[in-house]
Amino acid sequence: MPGVPVTRQELAPDLGFPVSSEPPRAPAGALKYRGVKLTLMALQAGPAAILLLLVIVLAVLSEVFLTLENIGNVLNQSAVICVLALGQLLVVVTRGIDLSVGSNLSLCAVVGTLVWRDQGSAVAAVLAVLVTGSLVGLVNGLLYVKGRLPHPFIATLAMLTAASGLALYLSGSRTIRGAPPVVNEIGAGRIAAIPGGGDIGWFPTATLAVIGVAAVLVLVLRVLVWGRWIYAVGGNPEAAVRTGIPVPTVLISVYVVCGFLAAVAALLTMGRGDAGSPTAGAFAELDAIAAVIIGGASFLGGRGSVPNALTGALIIAVLRNGLNLLGIDPNWQYMATGVVIVVAVELDVLRGHLERRFRSLQAAGAP
Amino acid sequence: MTDPAVLQVREASKRFGAVGALDGVSLDVARGEVLALLGDNGAGKSTLVKTISGVHQLDSGSILLDGEDITTAGAMAVRAHGVETVYQDLALFDNLDPAANFFAGRELAGPAWLPRGLRLMRHRRMADRTRELLERLQVSLPDLDATVALMSGGQRQAVAVARAVAFSSKLVILDEPTAALGLRESARVLDLVHRLKDDGVAVILVSHSMDHVMAVADRALVLRRGRAVGETVPTPDNHAQLVAWIVGAAGSRPV
Numbered sequence: 001m002p003g004v005p006v007t008r009q010e011l012a013p014d015l016g017f018p019v020s021s022e023p024p025r026a027p028a029g030a031l032k033y034r035g036v037k038l039t040l041m042a043l044q045a046g047p048a049a050i051l052l053l054l055v056i057v058l059a060v061l062s063e064v065f066l067t068l069e070n071i072g073n074v075l076n077q078s079a080v081i082c083v084l085a086l087g088q089l090l091v092v093v094t095r096g097i098d099l100s101v102g103s104n105l106s107l108c109a110v111v112g113t114l115v116w117r118d119q120g121s122a123v124a125a126v127l128a129v130l131v132t133g134s135l136v137g138l139v140n141g142l143l144y145v146k147g148r149l150p151h152p153f154i155a156t157l158a159m160l161t162a163a164s165g166l167a168l169y170l171s172g173s174r175t176i177r178g179a180p181p182v183v184n185e186i187g188a189g190r191i192a193a194i195p196g197g198g199d200i201g202w203f204p205t206a207t208l209a210v211i212g213v214a215a216v217l218v219l220v221l222r223v224l225v226w227g228r229w230i231y232a233v234g235g236n237p238e239a240a241v242r243t244g245i246p247v248p249t250v251l252i253s254v255y256v257v258c259g260f261l262a263a264v265a266a267l268l269t270m271g272r273g274d275a276g277s278p279t280a281g282a283f284a285e286l287d288a289i290a291a292v293i294i295g296g297a298s299f300l301g302g303r304g305s306v307p308n309a310l311t312g313a314l315i316i317a318v319l320r321n322g323l324n325l326l327g328i329d330p331n332w333q334y335m336a337t338g339v340v341i342v343v344a345v346e347l348d349v350l351r352g353h354l355e356r357r358f359r360s361l362q363a364a365g366a367p
Numbered sequence: 368m369t370d371p372a373v374l375q376v377r378e379a380s381k382r383f384g385a386v387g388a389l390d391g392v393s394l395d396v397a398r399g400e401v402l403a404l405l406g407d408n409g410a411g412k413s414t415l416v417k418t419i420s421g422v423h424q425l426d427s428g429s430i431l432l433d434g435e436d437i438t439t440a441g442a443m444a445v446r447a448h449g450v451e452t453v454y455q456d457l458a459l460f461d462n463l464d465p466a467a468n469f470f471a472g473r474e475l476a477g478p479a480w481l482p483r484g485l486r487l488m489r490h491r492r493m494a495d496r497t498r499e500l501l502e503r504l505q506v507s508l509p510d511l512d513a514t515v516a517l518m519s520g521g522q523r524q525a526v527a528v529a530r531a532v533a534f535s536s537k538l539v540i541l542d543e544p545t546a547a548l549g550l551r552e553s554a555r556v557l558d559l560v561h562r563l564k565d566d567g568v569a570v571i572l573v574s575h576s577m578d579h580v581m582a583v584a585d586r587a588l589v590l591r592r593g594r595a596v597g598e599t600v601p602t603p604d605n606h607a608q609l610v611a612w613i614v615g616a617a618g619s620r621p622v
Contacts, residue, residue, distance in 0.1 A: 040517075225474045226484035232460050232471050239458035243472030244443060249484070302462035355516055362509070362519040 033361045036354055043351045047295050047311040047344065054315060058322040065325055072190065072202035076272070078317030079206035080105075080265045082310055084288035085295070086217055087261030089309040090254045092292050093234040095301030096144070096152040098255065100159035101262040101288055104136045105281030107167040108266035112183075113176040113276030122180035129270075130263045136163055137259020141252030152255075160285070167278040175277040179270040187271015206268050210310070213264060218306045230254060235302030290337060291316055294344040315340060371434075372397050373537050373569040374419070374450075379428035381414055388414040390593040391428070396538065396569040401560060403584035403601060404573045407613055411593040412573050416540050419571070420452040421445035433537065451531035452540040455547075457523060461516040465508060465526050466497040468515055469533045496533075504529050504562050521552025528559055538569045545579055557583050577606060591615055 042049075058065045084101050091098045112129035116122065136159060143155035179187075186209055192201035221227035229250045233240045240247050262281075269280050295312030297304025319340065320333050372395035381389040389411050396402045404412045417423045419430060421442040430438045432448050440448065460468050470493050476486035494511070501508065506525045508518065515523055524544055531539045541560070545553040553576075560583045563570050574580050580587055580601050587601040589612040597612035599605050 223487050224484065225476045225486050225488055228463075228467060228471075228474060228488060229484060231462060232467070235460040235462035236458065239460060240472070242442075242458055245472045246484070253484075302460070358517055359519050362517075362522065 033358070036358045036361060040351065040354050040358065043347060043354070046347045046351075047308050047315065050294070050340065050344065051311050051315050051318065054318050054322065058318065058325070062322065062325045065322060068196040068202040070321070070325070072204055074314075074317050074321045075207040076188075076204040077321065078313050079204065079210050080268050080272075080284065081287045081291055081313040081316060082210045083213055083261050083265040083268065084284055085291035085309045085313045086213060086306060087258035087265075088285075088288040088292045089295070089297055089304050089306065090230060091152070091258050092289075092297045092299065093230055093301060093304050094251055094254050095234050095237070095299070096251070096254065097156065097289065097299075098137075098140065098258045099153065099156040099285050099289075100136065100140060100163055101258065101265075102281035102284035102286075103160045103163035103167065104133055104259055104262040105266045105269060105284055106278050107136065107163045107170075108133045108263045109270050109276035109280045110167045110171045110176060110278050111276075112266065112270055113179055114170060116180050117176060117178060122182050125180050126183065126267065129266055130260060133263025133266065134256050134260045136262070137256040138252070140259065141255035144255070145248045145251050164278070164282075171276070171278040173278060175275050177275050179274050179276065183267050183271040184274055185271070187268045188274070189271075206272070209264070209268060213261065214306050214310060221306065226250070226253070231302055233301075237301075287313075287316055290341055294340055296344065296348060298348065312344075373433055374571075375429075375431040376415075376419065377429045377431075379415065379418060379430070380426050381418055381423060382426055387593050389418070389425075392590065392593070392595045393428075394588055394595070396571060398537075398569055399564050399567045400586070401564055401570040401572055401584045403580040403587040404571060404590065405577075405580065405587050405609060405613055406590035409592075410590040410613075412590055413542070414593075415590065416452065416542060416571065416573060419445075419538075420450060420540060449534075449537040450540070451534075451536045451538070453524075453527045453531050453542060453544060455543045457527040459515050459523060459527055459530075462514055464512055464514055465501070465529075466493045466511065468526055469493070469497055469500070469530045473534070500529055500533055503566075504532070504559060506559065519552065520548050521555050524548065524552070524556050525559055528556070528563070532563060532566070532568060536568060538571065539563060540571045540573070542573045543575065544572070545574065545576060553579065577601075577609065581606070589613055 064070050084105070087101060088098055108129045111132045112125045115128040116125040119125070140152070140156050140159050143149055143158070144152045147155070149155045186205050189205035190201035191203045191205060191208070192199060194201060194203040196202055221230070229240070229245050232245055233247055233250050237247060265284075266281070270276050273280070291312035292304060292309050293299070293312070294315055295304065295308035295310070297309065316337060319336050323333050323336060324330070374396045376392065376394045379389050379392045380387070392411070392415060394402065404415065406412050414423065418425050421437070421440050421444060425438055428438070429436060432450065435448070437445055437448055460471055463471070475489040475493050475496070477489065478486065497511065506529055508522055508526070515526060518526065528539070528541065528544065544556050544560075548556065557579055560570060560572065564583075572580065572584055581603065584601050587599060587609060588595055589597045589609060591612065596615075597608070599608060601609060
């Protein structure tokens, strides 16, 4: 700094217009600050923007796409991925992963249809499904936390093969026909009360189930201390321990809830096919993980939301449906999903970069 | 200082295997007093701080907080007694807003008969308490709803310090609070230390920056090789003396 402060007026007295005595950096800094902030906000809506773009393009390319019947189909097909993605979301927020949800779904479907066939009680069948799913989740959590396996990838990979083997064993490798009528009603039913679908209706009951589950989860995450702890554990596990959050319990609980939601997805699958197949959920875990990642959740933990995870699941379902309608080779669907994953994560990388930029702008003293 | 010391450490010693990290260190800190801990790397500052905060246990010696013996208390118990430590890594939750950071692990929630995790959070009350606290400490954050990840280093440091004093602490230990900050932000954090002092909180400040120590500390204690080798009021006049103690040139002990 020079010893004597000199204003710009003194330096440029004869310009004929007032010169601001403020350093020129400030307004430019403020502008940049606001620009970065706006871009960050826009990126928050990234997944929704991708979905909207997809819908617009498909609506232009295909006359069928925006018919109520097709929308009903997309919703119905996406219901299982949606529920699985919600469970996966909780796990991913805590820096984990659950590879076993697909096998867990298969096992639950087999157990449910077996109980229904042998006992004839819908209540017993539904309870058996929910208990099986939760137990599988509990074992995952215990293996990871108490068994001190180095990463949930290991515990749930083991469970993926084990649960799938058990499902094949219990069912004799055959699909078991017949599910309780209530389950069929929810998994395959359409609501006639919503106009536009004629007598049968277009809006799937399974979507109502998804909305119900999502609403409960949003509420729980927002209202319960447990919900706050999930994000805290994901954001900074060490700090969570230091502040007295019961980290092991939180981690185990997350896998239990994920298993429970796999069981709910199993009920929807059973209902849709009126059967329990030991391969019903094969590879579903990949869809669930893809949905969560497309929905902007971070594998580094602590970030992800229910609406965005659902959006991610819908993007996958819409993409498949749209490419089908356009008569494009089904194998392209997988490649397209891959592209969407990369695009979504690149947007997330950009967001991280902008956050750092925002921080340094703030340190430099922008408002 | 007419007040009795909040913290009294007497003849604190700690060995790690063959290495003597602390060798009979004693110190007092009173209410509203800032004590700076100076010393070269490996002088024993970190060990001393960690034994006070309960992370390590002393081999011999005693630690009294308001007359109560906390020598053998663990980290959680020491925190419950009102000693908060702000480590260099801050231990903030980047993905949460300031209020959530303040109340992490001690969320205001009810009803009390439910298990802790299943209680309903009192969002409004936590937000109000946060605003009060930040106002009292004159910390201004641009956006209370923004996550901590979006804040600058100085703002994050302020959040961490505010969290430390959020729950009526008696003693706050700051470990290198300005190490990663620029000039302007360092000044803000030092202001904050002044305000803690005005609030009657006892502060232990670990710092390498002699300027910052002179700016806020009432006394400076110099550690060298696990021993207290000198104590004085940090003024520009004493600067040379302090540096001499730190590097071991003052001849208090043959090197």
